Amino acid sequence: MVSVITIDTLKEVEKEAVAELLVESYGQYESDFSPTVWKAYLESIKRSLDNPAIDRVLVAKSEGKLLGTLQLFTNSEAAYQRLEIGIVDPIVRLLAVSPNARGKGIAKALLKESASYAKEKGASFLYLHSGGNMTQAIGLYEHLGFKRDISKDFHNEDVHVKCFRLEL
Secondary structure, three states, rough: OOOOOOOEEHHHHHHHHHHHHHHHHHHHHHHOOOOHHHHHHHHHHHHHHHOOOOOOEEEEOOOOOEEEEEEEEHHHHHHHHOOOHHHOOOOEEEEOOOOOHHHOOHHHHHHHHHHHHHHHHHOOOOEEEEOOOOHHHHHHHHHHHOOEHHHHHHEOOOEEEEEEEOOO
């Protein structure tokens, strides 16, 4: 049982542990990708914390143990280098929860903090994208009030990336 969950911004000394958590969390999707696409995706996940376009990285902890993370970007150009998507509000990327801590409200707490942050910045919406294979994650997003926005979908290699937005 997870006790109190605290959400904070990433500290430099936590970067390596957060990168490991990302790889561990996303490992469940390896069989959904071709080996070439998976290798590239995994490398991008490993390097993601060094992206200067990140607005902030949130981490969730309980009793000092790292349990989850996500990255926030100011818009679609910063998040994906895709101006054509046209999102001008914050975007969540790489939401990850340790497999051993799932089902305990970690993702919900991270997304709630992200929504609060976006609202403080004057945003009307909080966006995120997900592959269609991430059905449990999509179920959580919908449960938390995110709605599909097919106008902001895109393709990355052979993956259809679906957009979801939360009205703030």
